[in-house]
Amino acid sequence: MNLASRLVNDHAAAVVTVFVLVAVIGGALTDFRIGHSYTDWIDTGGEPYRRYAALSREFGSSETLLAVFELRRLERATNAGYFALIERLRSLDGVLGVYEPAGALLGASADYPPDPGDIDTLRDALERKPADFRSAIISRDTTTAAVLVLLDPDLANRHAAVLEAVRTGFSTLGIPVDLGGTVYFSETLKQAIATDMARVNTLLMIVAIGLLGYFFRSVVLALCVACGIGLSVLYALAVCMALGLTINLLTLLLLPLVFCVGLTTAVHLFSRRAGERWDYAYAIHHIARPAAIAAVTTALGCAAFAAAPQPVIARMGIVLPCGVLFSFVSTLLFVPSLLRLVTRGRPLPPLRGYTPAIAPRGRRRVGMALVVLALGAAALLPRITLNPDAMFFFADDSPVIRSYARIERDLTGMLVADLVIRVVNDGDTVVDDANTAKVRHVIDELRRIPEMSAVVSGYGLQRLTRFAGPAALLGGTFFNADERATRITLRIRNLGGRSYDAIAADVAAIWAAADTRGLAYELSGTIPLILEAQDRLLALQSVLLPLVVGTICAILFAVFRSARMLALAVAANFIPLLVTAGAMVWLAIPINSINLFVSSVMIGVIVDDTVHLLHAYQACGSMDAALAAVGPAIWITSVIVGLAFASLIVSELVPIREFGLLSVIAVGSAWLCDVCLLPALAPRGRVAP
Numbered sequence: 001m002n003l004a005s006r007l008v009n010d011h012a013a014a015v016v017t018v019f020v021l022v023a024v025i026g027g028a029l030t031d032f033r034i035g036h037s038y039t040d041w042i043d044t045g046g047e048p049y050r051r052y053a054a055l056s057r058e059f060g061s062s063e064t065l066l067a068v069f070e071l072r073r074l075e076r077a078t079n080a081g082y083f084a085l086i087e088r089l090r091s092l093d094g095v096l097g098v099y100e101p102a103g104a105l106l107g108a109s110a111d112y113p114p115d116p117g118d119i120d121t122l123r124d125a126l127e128r129k130p131a132d133f134r135s136a137i138i139s140r141d142t143t144t145a146a147v148l149v150l151l152d153p154d155l156a157n158r159h160a161a162v163l164e165a166v167r168t169g170f171s172t173l174g175i176p177v178d179l180g181g182t183v184y185f186s187e188t189l190k191q192a193i194a195t196d197m198a199r200v201n202t203l204l205m206i207v208a209i210g211l212l213g214y215f216f217r218s219v220v221l222a223l224c225v226a227c228g229i230g231l232s233v234l235y236a237l238a239v240c241m242a243l244g245l246t247i248n249l250l251t252l253l254l255l256p257l258v259f260c261v262g263l264t265t266a267v268h269l270f271s272r273r274a275g276e277r278w279d280y281a282y283a284i285h286h287i288a289r290p291a292a293i294a295a296v297t298t299a300l301g302c303a304a305f306a307a308a309p310q311p312v313i314a315r316m317g318i319v320l321p322c323g324v325l326f327s328f329v330s331t332l333l334f335v336p337s338l339l340r341l342v343t344r345g346r347p348l349p350p351l352r353g354y355t356p357a358i359a360p361r362g363r364r365r366v367g368m369a370l371v372v373l374a375l376g377a378a379a380l381l382p383r384i385t386l387n388p389d390a391m392f393f394f395a396d397d398s399p400v401i402r403s404y405a406r407i408e409r410d411l412t413g414m415l416v417a418d419l420v421i422r423v424v425n426d427g428d429t430v431v432d433d434a435n436t437a438k439v440r441h442v443i444d445e446l447r448r449i450p451e452m453s454a455v456v457s458g459y460g461l462q463r464l465t466r467f468a469g470p471a472a473l474l475g476g477t478f479f480n481a482d483e484r485a486t487r488i489t490l491r492i493r494n495l496g497g498r499s500y501d502a503i504a505a506d507v508a509a510i511w512a513a514a515d516t517r518g519l520a521y522e523l524s525g526t527i528p529l530i531l532e533a534q535d536r537l538l539a540l541q542s543v544l545l546p547l548v549v550g551t552i553c554a555i556l557f558a559v560f561r562s563a564r565m566l567a568l569a570v571a572a573n574f575i576p577l578l579v580t581a582g583a584m585v586w587l588a589i590p591i592n593s594i595n596l597f598v599s600s601v602m603i604g605v606i607v608d609d610t611v612h613l614l615h616a617y618q619a620c621g622s623m624d625a626a627l628a629a630v631g632p633a634i635w636i637t638s639v640i641v642g643l644a645f646a647s648l649i650v651s652e653l654v655p656i657r658e659f660g661l662l663s664v665i666a667v668g669s670a671w672l673c674d675v676c677l678l679p680a681l682a683p684r685g686r687v688a689p
Contacts, residue, residue: 004288004333005281012337019334023231026238034190034197035246037156038182038526040312041593043533052524055420058480059487062096062150063159064181067166068407071138071145073175074102074113083110085169089149092165094158096150101138130447131454135412135491144410151183159183160190178403180414182526188400189249189393192652196252203647204259207640212263215636216270217349220342228335229262229327236323243315249393249594250305250316252656254323256644256663257601261298261327263644264608264637265291266335271351271633278348280336288332290615293559294608295328297552301604304544305597309536313593324604356635358676367677370669374575377582384581385590386538392592393653401495408493413453415494417525419446419507422485425518429483438515443488445510451497456489500531534593545599549574552607565614572610572678573603576669583665594655598662605641605663606670609634613674623682627675638671 007015042049074082083103090098102108106118123142126134137146149166151159163183170177205226212222236254237247268291272283299321306317358366394400404414421439423430430439436459446455458478479486492503504523511521557566577599589595613634616626645667648660 004284007333008280008336008340012340015333015337016341019231019330023234027234030238030241032237032241033246034194035248037312038186038530040248041310041533042526042529043309043536044311046309046533046536048524048529048532051522052526052529055418055487055522055524058485059418059420059478061153063153063156063183063186065149065151065159065163065166065183066136066146066180066407067149067170068144068146068178068180068403068411069170069175071101071114071119071143073173074108074145076113078173078175079108079113080110081173082175083108085173086147088169089147089162089165092158092162094152094155095162096152098150099137099148101134101145105134105138130444131412133454133456135454136456139410146407146411149181149183160187163187178406180404180407184403185400189653192394193247193249193252196651196653196656197247197255199650200252200255200647203650204255204644207643207647208259208263211636211640211643212266215267215352217352221270221339221348224335224339224342225262225266225331227338228266228330229259231334232258232262232323232327232330235326235330236319239322240315240319243318245312245315245319248312248316249653249656250312252648252651252653253594253597253601253659254316254320256647256660257298257302257320257605258323258327259644260605260641261295261324261608262331263640264294265328265331267633267637267640268612268630269331269336270348271636273351276350280340284332287612289559290612291328291332293555293615294611295324297555297607297611298601298604299324300551300555301548301600301602304541304548304600307540307544309533309540310593313537320601351632356675360679363676364680366672367680370575370579370673370677373582373669374578377578377580377585380582380585383585386534386592393655395652395654398652405495408453408495411453413451413491413493415492415500415527417490417492417500417504417523417528419488419490420485420522420524421488422520422522423518424520428518430479430486430519431483435519438517438519439486439488442510442514442516445514446488446490446507449492449503449506449510451493451503452490453493454491456491458486500528504528537593538591538596541596541600548600549603552603556607556611559611560614560618562618565618568678568681569607569610569614571681572673573607573670575673575677576606576666577603579669580662580666583662587661589658589662592655592658595658595662598659598666602663602666602670606666609637609670609674610678613678617682623679627679631675634671634674638667642667 079102086098086100086103089095102114105122106114108114108118119142122138123140126138126140126142131140137148138144147166149162151162163179166177166179208226208229209219209222212225213219216222233255236258237251240247240251240254265287268287269283270278272286273279274282302320302324303317305313305320308314308317408414421430421442423435428435430436439457440459443455443457443459446452478488490507492500497503507523553566553570556569557563560566560569580598580602583589584591584595612630613626616630617623620626620629642664645660645663648656648663651657651660
């Protein structure tokens, strides 16, 4: 700590210069980009992904963009412009193919709009047969049509331009469209992330400057702390980019986390004073140890991300701990150095300290209520549900969900899975008469699944000439080169139905009940892989969380060297986690890929104030004296941390909102445990420091 004191007191200008130079160089060398890729959420190291990659090479793969409109909009005034738009889309970079119903199914062209008689004939044909490949581009009653654009996954940087061309083209024609598909979902998610980043950052800055300015009676100090946090965010984002990540969904969790660590450290650093006077050497001597323990435990909680099977989550398991440590170091060195330069050593004004007064009897009652609440929450744990579906990232009233609801109601399901069937015996093919009959029977049974909107196969396509040929459709082949395997695309309704796991079980039961001798099947695809990775992630977290908890407990025991102190820390930090888990049941919040990490992150965040309180308790030998010393700081940090995570509630994305809400519940109950339960459990009188 003597080194830190010398740096801040004697070399403040050099410290500030180094921090700023690192930020400038890092910002200049880093390409900050917002992005979203489905493959980021897949376990790319597992056997299911290797099989999927092989299937993609064998049958082809593509990203999709769907533009849905009313067929009656194609009239003489819009028809020529519509077909010109289709040709323009086909010429764009990254477009593999464009399929539209007017020309492909109704014989229309730029000179001739769809004929009403042809529409009636097609409607009669569609109503007599089960839904097939045509369900992706026209509804069974022929009132709703869709343009399906297939894009090259390797040219993702061109997808936004194609989406904009579709939007602009239909808008110019005056034809309203509902959009869907993987490209639309990804680009919409990117825009939501960008909007949320700006919104959350703004709210966090307002919270930080406002509350710190109020508590310290110094706007200058609040601005210095905000500058330190800003540098920490920049450093963490640079690490994010260096690891090959873009600014993604999980980056939204990085912002309040870095803010919380910086603000908590700053509050304890600048509120620790010798009488009314603040001195850096005195403050750092008293808070360095508990602050370092708090930072380490927070980083450990975030490190649980690193073991995730999905690349984007695993790499954030490096970025988040780095952000925590950057914020800790920046607050301890850069902020006081900057403050010293700006104020030229002028003394800080007295604190506006405040702690809500709770009588001893009230503390005991609140502590007992927390214990009862935690026990009730523990009993509810088996009722927590799982929902890893990315579709529910958006609220029910969002444009995305409204579009998808209309598409699934009028056209086709938006959850796509591939059923690949292979022959087992040498010399057989999937187009043999016997095997064809077996596969057709399976297809007929699959159509009986309630959520199944269409089963698209290569069988029966031989009569079609307007597509790319009998062996190619919608960007990927249905039969491999030697015809020993066929791909069947299942289009499943994603909204208002059962989970994918239940549907996959139905597929397995249908296969087991059918005569499939000589055949083998595999259910794969991007969405199934994402959902399977979520299941593995949940199983992994159920193992990692106890390890994280055990490690933090070991650290606390090594620091305090007292089983009684460890018991107090455990009570104060794991009761809030149980209460938060119970809140997930009471509020009907299922576990998803984002709020799954609430427990890991919160155990690191909420332990901070407990460490400061127990350290003060051990130092001064009395819980009342400890609360008098650090109570105001614990109060203001709890308010700041709660409001920081509460800023996530304004997000467009449902899992981020839920993460913010659950974090507020955890922080609030943790503060009550610190100021009510710990005093009730702590031994009366003095303890040996």
